[in-house]
Amino acid sequence: MMIFHKLIALLPDLASFTLVVQEGSFTAAAKKINVTPSALSKTITRLEQALSVKLFERTTRKLIITEAGKKIYDQCVPMVNAAKQVVEISSIEHTKPAGSITVAAPEAFLNVVLQPFVVPFLQLYPQIQLKLRAIDGPIDIFEHGIDIAFMLTDKPDENLVLKEIAKTYLVLCASPDYLKDKGIPFHPEQLKQHDCLYLAENETDHIWNFVKGDESHTVTVSGRYAVNHSQMRLNGVINGLGIGIFPDFVVQEAISKGDVTEVLCDWTIKGNYQGIIALQYAQTKYMPTKLRVFIDYAIQHLC
Incomplete structure (x- = not known):
């Protein structure tokens, strides 16, 4: 556990170290992340103290990476690249309608109401994978791993966002x-x-x-x-x-x-399966675009 905490603390400094190596100087690297060269130099000093390893030989003209620094850099590159991929994935998640959506609904509603617009929706958004699940009765979206649920009910889940599609009797x-x-x-x-x-x-x-x-x-x-x-x-x-x-x-x-x-x-x-046709999903400040386009499409075609 202590090693994990130490690793978390070191990650920003290791990323800064990787940037310095790639840019070849504190000045160039500092411009990239909008800090002063002296502040970046202090970051590297702190990292050297934490690792008990000298990473650079500093001269007035040149910054030379040590043998130990090269080995550490080789391990840092995949880590930084993985972090870049995480940022890219999150960016795509919120800009492009792509990825998997799991939708649950009662069997009859799924068959009669949702089925006709599934194909047009998937044709419109070719990067989305749609998983439909027939669930009759109460739907716990968290327990069942559901992104969006359609419920026929007079008592919608108060803990979820509600979009009323229509009334049913x-x-x-x-x-x-x-x-x-x-x-x-x-x-x-x-x-x-x-x-x-x-x-x-x-x-x-x-x-x-x-x-x-x-x-x-x-x-x-x-x-x-x-x-x-x-x-x-x-x-x-x-x-x-x-x-x-x-x-x-x-x-x-x-x-x-x-x-x-x-x-x-x-x-x-x-009886059951009457009241309102409720489209429900979990409250979030960061709704993926894939969910937004499905919700908008459903409201447009079902309301």
Whole structure:
């Protein structure tokens, strides 16, 4: 540990020493870093004392590096070059949209909403690598190593920056053929007589909650088909297997095409995956350009 602390203290002086060798004089090196030659000479003296090694032979006309100084210089060059690369990387990170971005979102949102703009975004920014992860339920961006998370929620994470993309709500729907055969429910209690498709993510997914004004109803539904994949569940509804609940963006196209019909429209369904579509990320003063361009692109195309 003591060696490490000593190394940290020596790093600036070793960098100054390397510059003096490369420039050939204290005067030339001092101009490069905007200090006086005498101040730079004191830095080298301090380094010699710390290392117990003489680095230069000083004469009135010439600065000659010692054998020990040459060996130390040879070790310092890779160190200084590595430091230059670190500075260059950080500069690129904040000027050019390049590097990897990990984005998480619920499966349905990822499939229906994000998928269409992924290819155009990557074509626009060829130096960005995009990693998409389907995560249903709460997303801990720090635990999962996520840069940006899309959440469908009425309680966004207060510890993260929030960009509200849109509002989303739950829709109850069935195919016209199913409703013609089984009848249209006009009250939540009537769902007990219907086949219902639910998520089956946890043991309470078949318990549906409805609100209309001051009136609320909790209904335990049942059915022959349960799946936590939105498109598969929607295909089941389209093909007459029963009534299902979906975020509005999942069924908008199917409703507009007449493949499904919304039911119990005057009731509000309470549950997960509704509220606002929240784009969230960690607060930082130094946001990489790659994240900024993705956030701007998402807001432009989704809001």
